[in-house]
Amino acid sequence: MRIETVTLADFRNYRKQTVELASGLNFFIGANGEGKTNFLESIYALALSKSYKAEDREMVRFESPFARARASVMSSAGRTDLQLILAEDGKKALANGQEVKRLSDYVGILNVVLFAPEDMNLVKGSPVDRRYFLDVVLGQIDKRYLDDLSAYKHALKQRNELLKQAQPGKDIDRDLLDVLTEQLAAAGEAVIAKRSAFIAALDRKAAKAYQFLSVKQEDLGLTYQPSVAENLLPALKARYRSDLLSGTTNHGPHRDDLGFMLNGMPAASFASQGEQRMIVLAVDLALVEYIEETKRERPLFLLDDVLSELDREKQNRLLRRLMETGIQAIVTATELTDIAADIIGSARIFKVAQGTIKEEHHGQ
Amino acid sequence: MRYPQSLEALITEFMKYPGVGRKTAERFALYTIHRLDGESAQAFADAIRHAKSSIHMCPTCGHLTDQERCEVCADPLRDGSRILVVESAKDVFSIEKAGDYHGLYHVLNGALSPINGIGPEELNLKSLWPRVQEERVKEIIIATGATQEGEATAMYIRRILKDTDLLVTRIAYGVPVGANLEFADDATLAKAIQNRRSF
Ligand SMILES: Nc1ncnc2c1ncn2[C@@H]1O[C@H](COP(=O)(O)OP(=O)(O)OP(=O)(O)O)[C@@H](O)[C@H]1O
Ligand SMILES: [Mg+2]
Numbered sequence: 001m002r003i004e005t006v007t008l009a010d011f012r013n014y015r016k017q018t019v020e021l022a023s024g025l026n027f028f029i030g031a032n033g034e035g036k037t038n039f040l041e042s043i044y045a046l047a048l049s050k051s052y053k054a055e056d057r058e059m060v061r062f063e064s065p066f067a068r069a070r071a072s073v074m075s076s077a078g079r080t081d082l083q084l085i086l087a088e089d090g091k092k093a094l095a096n097g098q099e100v101k102r103l104s105d106y107v108g109i110l111n112v113v114l115f116a117p118e119d120m121n122l123v124k125g126s127p128v129d130r131r132y133f134l135d136v137v138l139g140q141i142d143k144r145y146l147d148d149l150s151a152y153k154h155a156l157k158q159r160n161e162l163l164k165q166a167q168p169g170k171d172i173d174r175d176l177l178d179v180l181t182e183q184l185a186a187a188g189e190a191v192i193a194k195r196s197a198f199i200a201a202l203d204r205k206a207a208k209a210y211q212f213l214s215v216k217q218e219d220l221g222l223t224y225q226p227s228v229a230e231n232l233l234p235a236l237k238a239r240y241r242s243d244l245l246s247g248t249t250n251h252g253p254h255r256d257d258l259g260f261m262l263n264g265m266p267a268a269s270f271a272s273q274g275e276q277r278m279i280v281l282a283v284d285l286a287l288v289e290y291i292e293e294t295k296r297e298r299p300l301f302l303l304d305d306v307l308s309e310l311d312r313e314k315q316n317r318l319l320r321r322l323m324e325t326g327i328q329a330i331v332t333a334t335e336l337t338d339i340a341a342d343i344i345g346s347a348r349i350f351k352v353a354q355g356t357i358k359e360e361h362h363g364q
Numbered sequence: 365m366r367y368p369q370s371l372e373a374l375i376t377e378f379m380k381y382p383g384v385g386r387k388t389a390e391r392f393a394l395y396t397i398h399r400l401d402g403e404s405a406q407a408f409a410d411a412i413r414h415a416k417s418s419i420h421m422c423p424t425c426g427h428l429t430d431q432e433r434c435e436v437c438a439d440p441l442r443d444g445s446r447i448l449v450v451e452s453a454k455d456v457f458s459i460e461k462a463g464d465y466h467g468l469y470h471v472l473n474g475a476l477s478p479i480n481g482i483g484p485e486e487l488n489l490k491s492l493w494p495r496v497q498e499e500r501v502k503e504i505i506i507a508t509g510a511t512q513e514g515e516a517t518a519m520y521i522r523r524i525l526k527d528t529d530l531l532v533t534r535i536a537y538g539v540p541v542g543a544n545l546e547f548a549d550d551a552t553l554a555k556a557i558q559n560r561r562s563f
Pocket of ligand 1: 011012013014030031032033034035036037038039058059060061062305334352
């Protein structure tokens, strides 16, 4: 799929802006603080109905009552006009002029894969960051995953509330605890199965992508680290005592993790800064492939500041690969000095300055 | 500027209703002042007072009634071998309107939800247990909602009844009658397929 045009109104530092994107590489070039990331964020928000780094109202231009982002998306389903309206008192997501009320019905119309500098947290950060990554990505690919996940979270809230009521000397209703445990396990098993299959598929693809980027024979591995190894229901039932004592559910998908190993060593502790970035990038490349296979639809690739973090050779390898696959990519950079002429020649180039985007014609 | 005290009091009362926030309550209150004449306002107040004083829960099933027992429990022609368990009296009215069910009811007045402070003690379950021990009762049909809370309530009742020889059934969920599949949402369709029957 690809976006034909993006139109912004009072979104971040854009007052009014229309951009016609090319179907392959699109470079957005500008100095610091001019609006490159803001533009990328608008596309991400159109896809997921929210930002990856900010509250809704932060995306509304200072002093404006509301922001509007709009994109015309071409996919195998035809053309869809997506609109996101952010206002003081809430937001609205529309597809072809019709408001879409259920998040799971909206997310997935436009598929994006984002590389952002803060994604370093994927390797270095806490399990919360990694679960968030899994949930956002799987939610985009599989509608039912969002439903399973919200069923799980709801049952978890109920069960934790019941456990909290258990105090020394005050017993709780065991039948109710059993029932809520069964509900939690049923939803949890669905979440676990999907995460596990997804990570296994991503593992193989990311390992290949890493080798491609690093050129050397290096071995990247992704492993699912579920909070319990057994089936969830017996696992939860075997742990009633500790749950009752602590007043909360100590095991289940809400405590899962995702591990990265580089050449057999945990990447969080041993991989260099640059290697960690390459891991994230390899995961993103794997994700592009995975989405393409499962949804039969190639996602958009949004790359923020990726070039400054790679050496010259790797910059060109990455871009050339994107160019050859023909994926629509939005790449931000402060400059293109290290990029080969044939890559630049194939791309559309936009200059970003003070919240205004202008296409630059080659040879200018 | 604040509303005059008596108007504010009226707004506060309206806000006690489910689904009514401050803004709607203000609209209702102002409507009461501007649009209702003295007689209608009196009729409204009387209706509330009268309903409140004359309507109570049927001691047998928990349904609403202004008689000693509810219309269904008092009817000797109802099929006493079945009890259909619902979350609210509203459900009884809906099912009665459909007119196809001739058994008895049991109204729980809610569904199990620790986060809302509703445990088994808060539901009208105590009066259900003696009823299921009656000789004539053969089947308990659980018709609580298809929400997490409704499902938990159904599972809870099934657990408590598991050592009886009662037939415990759960109403089916599926595609609305007369509707095309394309109009059913994903979750409903999935449930309908899970709960398919041989045919
Ligand atoms: N809601 C908003 N309204 C108006 N301006 C905003 C808003 N949010 C952010 N900005 C402005 O946008 C600018 C930052 O834009 P952005 O993050 O896109 O920069 P960038 O081009 O990506 O820079 P860098 O190269 O440093 O990453 C800041 O100057 C900030 O003040
Ligand atoms: Mg930036």
